[in-house]
Amino acid sequence: xxVQGLGMQFKDYDSLLNECVNQKSLIGGQRVQAHMIxxxxxxxxxxxxxxxxxxxxxxxxxxxxxxxxxxxxxxxVSWTAMISGYTKCGLYxxxxxxxxxxxxxxxxxxxxxxxxVLTSCVGxxxxxxxxxxxxxxxxxxxxxxxxxxSSLLDLYAKAGKIHEAHTVFEALPERDxxxxxAIISGYAQLGLDKEALELFCALQKEGxxxxxxxxxxxxxxxxxLAAFEYGRQVHAHVLRSELSSYIxxxxxxxxxxxxxxxxxxxxxxxxxMPERTVISWxxxxxxxxxxxxxxxxxxxxxxxxxENKVKPDSTTLLTVLSGxxxxxxxxxxxKFFDEMKGRRNGVDLSIELYGCVVDxxxxxxxxxxxxxxxxxxxxxxxxxIWGSLMGACxxxxxxxxxxxxxxxxxxxEPENAGNYVILCNLYACEGNWExxxxxxxxxxxxxxxxxxxxxxxxxxxTIHTFYASDRSHPRKEEVFLKVRELSDRIKTAGYCPDxxxxxxxxxxxxxxxxxxxxxxKLALAxxxxxxxxxxxIRIMKNLRxxxxxxxxxxxxxxxxGREVFVRDKSRFHHxxxxxxxxxxxx
DNA sequence: ATAGGGTTAG
Numbered sequence: 001x002x003v004q005g006l007g008m009q010f011k012d013y014d015s016l017l018n019e020c021v022n023q024k025s026l027i028g029g030q031r032v033q034a035h036m037i038x039x040x041x042x043x044x045x046x047x048x049x050x051x052x053x054x055x056x057x058x059x060x061x062x063x064x065x066x067x068x069x070x071x072x073x074x075x076x077v078s079w080t081a082m083i084s085g086y087t088k089c090g091l092y093x094x095x096x097x098x099x100x101x102x103x104x105x106x107x108x109x110x111x112x113x114x115x116x117v118l119t120s121c122v123g124x125x126x127x128x129x130x131x132x133x134x135x136x137x138x139x140x141x142x143x144x145x146x147x148x149x150s151s152l153l154d155l156y157a158k159a160g161k162i163h164e165a166h167t168v169f170e171a172l173p174e175r176d177x178x179x180x181x182a183i184i185s186g187y188a189q190l191g192l193d194k195e196a197l198e199l200f201c202a203l204q205k206e207g208x209x210x211x212x213x214x215x216x217x218x219x220x221x222x223x224x225l226a227a228f229e230y231g232r233q234v235h236a237h238v239l240r241s242e243l244s245s246y247i248x249x250x251x252x253x254x255x256x257x258x259x260x261x262x263x264x265x266x267x268x269x270x271x272x273m274p275e276r277t278v279i280s281w282x283x284x285x286x287x288x289x290x291x292x293x294x295x296x297x298x299x300x301x302x303x304x305x306x307e308n309k310v311k312p313d314s315t316t317l318l319t320v321l322s323g324x325x326x327x328x329x330x331x332x333x334x335k336f337f338d339e340m341k342g343r344r345n346g347v348d349l350s351i352e353l354y355g356c357v358v359d360x361x362x363x364x365x366x367x368x369x370x371x372x373x374x375x376x377x378x379x380x381x382x383x384x385i386w387g388s389l390m391g392a393c394x395x396x397x398x399x400x401x402x403x404x405x406x407x408x409x410x411x412x413e414p415e416n417a418g419n420y421v422i423l424c425n426l427y428a429c430e431g432n433w434e435x436x437x438x439x440x441x442x443x444x445x446x447x448x449x450x451x452x453x454x455x456x457x458x459x460x461x462t463i464h465t466f467y468a469s470d471r472s473h474p475r476k477e478e479v480f481l482k483v484r485e486l487s488d489r490i491k492t493a494g495y496c497p498d499x500x501x502x503x504x505x506x507x508x509x510x511x512x513x514x515x516x517x518x519x520x521k522l523a524l525a526x527x528x529x530x531x532x533x534x535x536x537i538r539i540m541k542n543l544r545x546x547x548x549x550x551x552x553x554x555x556x557x558x559x560x561g562r563e564v565f566v567r568d569k570s571r572f573h574h575x576x577x578x579x580x581x582x583x584x585x586x
Numbered sequence: 587a588t589a590g591g592g593t594t595a596g
Contacts, residue, residue, distance in 0.1 A: 050587065077588045079588085081587075081588045084589070110588085110589095115589040145590095149590080151589080151591090152590090153591095176590095185592065212592080213592040214591085216593055217591080248592060249593080255594065281594085282594040286594060313594095313595095314595085315595040319595055350595095
């Protein structure tokens with residue numbers, strides 16, 4: 001395009017700038033601006049705002065800000081465009097600062113401003129700021145504006161206030177794809193998977209419009225539920241629709257099949273992708289990692305580096321290392337870590353990565369070295385670090401180091417019940433019942449409430465959920481009898497209930513009864529009754545599986561010749577012929 | 587002219 005000759009007028013500049021915005025032509029726009037300066041043309045607010053938008057489009061935030069700062073006067077659009085620029089670059093607190101300046105300058109925000117600035121609040125995890133802005137919005141006509149409302153409900157949902165989010169959603173006079181997706185994904189991101197799925201179904205019946213983001217969100221909920229049959233149906237629907245080529249959607253399918261325990265389906269989706277992002281690789285790697293298949297994790301990671309199309313990020317490193325740990329490949333994992341530390345590779349090593357190393361050393365039984373490693377870390381060790389050291393001490397029955405880790409962790413996280421349980425187990429294996437008793441008292445004192453354990457199993461297109469000592473399932477009698485029967489049978493093969501897993505101060509007989517009531521045993525028994533002998537039994541649990549239930553499942557697998565999968569909070573246990581791929585370390 | 591929802595890891 002030509003910017004030669006004088007006599008350029010407003011509409012000429014306007015159309016030139018429009019063209020540069022559309023083509024993202026940085027040089028073109030810069031020439032337009034240079035021409036304005038050369039000819040002493042003083043652009044009005046409108047054109048200066050167009051320049052800001054142009055620079056933002058070309059991702060040159062600094063130059064956009066320069067134009068903004070030099071404006072003799074600004075209107076709501078100039079302010080909003082600049083705030084949105086910061087938001088899109090992830091500079092949320094700068095965006096919020098600018099918003100405050102805007103209010104001070106006496107410019108009234110409009111629906112565009114509010115929608116943007118609420119997004120900044122979400123990005124900055126600034127829920128309180130968001131709430132304050134909500135009270136500003138109440139005084140405007142924008143509270144029920146669909147864009148503003150979507151941001152608002154997202155704000156509440158991401159702060160964990162799903163009820164308030166739902167209220168905002170219900171109050172919207174109209175609904176569209178984005179607002180519907182926002183509320184569904186709000187439930188899914190909080191782990192309220194069943195609610196997310198139900199809402200999706202209900203809204204679909206009402207004719208909700210949906211797109212690939214909607215499906216990505218509902219597939220996330222299905223991953224949490226491990227609803228394999230349902231997931232396949234949704235996948236089939238996606239294939240029939242125009243949505244199947246979205247990478248985000250394929251990524252969520254990889255994760256969904258992995259979390260349903262079906263790695264071969266996940267791999268199939270992964271292999272036929274014409275293009276992959278780092279998330280595709282990470283999702284696939286994580287699938288193998290959680291199943292304890294360390295060798296494939298390493299092979300896949302090597303292939304990723306050989307192909308050299310997608311660069312590993314910090315999540316990749318974490319997944320590979322945790323894959324080595326879950327897969328019982330301590331030496332290779334430690335070698336990886338040294339390599340990473342040597343290279344750095346532009347990716348910062350995170351505290352979580354150091355946590356993986358503690359896991360690796362712990363698994364290898366090198367507890368002294370693990371403790372030393374924790375002491376020398378460039379981070380202040382957190383609860384997760386001490387937790388993995390304590391877990392390692394429980395497995396290797398090292399009470400001495402376990403106590404050190406335990407003391408630290410109770411300082412940092414006195415409210416986490418799981419910590420007390422592991423520490424109690426540790427003291428119990430030493431026969432130190434006095435300490436166990438003290439810990440129980442402490443737990444009562446701090447009023448720690450354990451998240452109720454639940455397990456579920458998909459059978460006959462239904463999800464059957466069991467709670468500890470559950471009396472609610474319609475076939476409870478049958479299930480309880482089956483647990484007894486299994487227990488009696490495997491006892492003859494050497495199963496011995498691990499009474500130290502019970503934290504309550506009751507007699508031994510009752511302890512055993514409580515153990516038999518654990519939700520994963522109920523789900524396993526239900527599976528033994530109903531699932532065809534040729535098929536594996538797949539159980540899901542919301543917490544980590546306890547030592548006794550793990551042992552129970554191994555014996556059932558061995559004695560009855562069944563393949564059992566248990567997906568717990570952190571990984572898969574794949575049990576064949578009485579042996580678990582986790583190597584009894586988790 | 588300026589605007590809202592999404593996929594992986596722990």
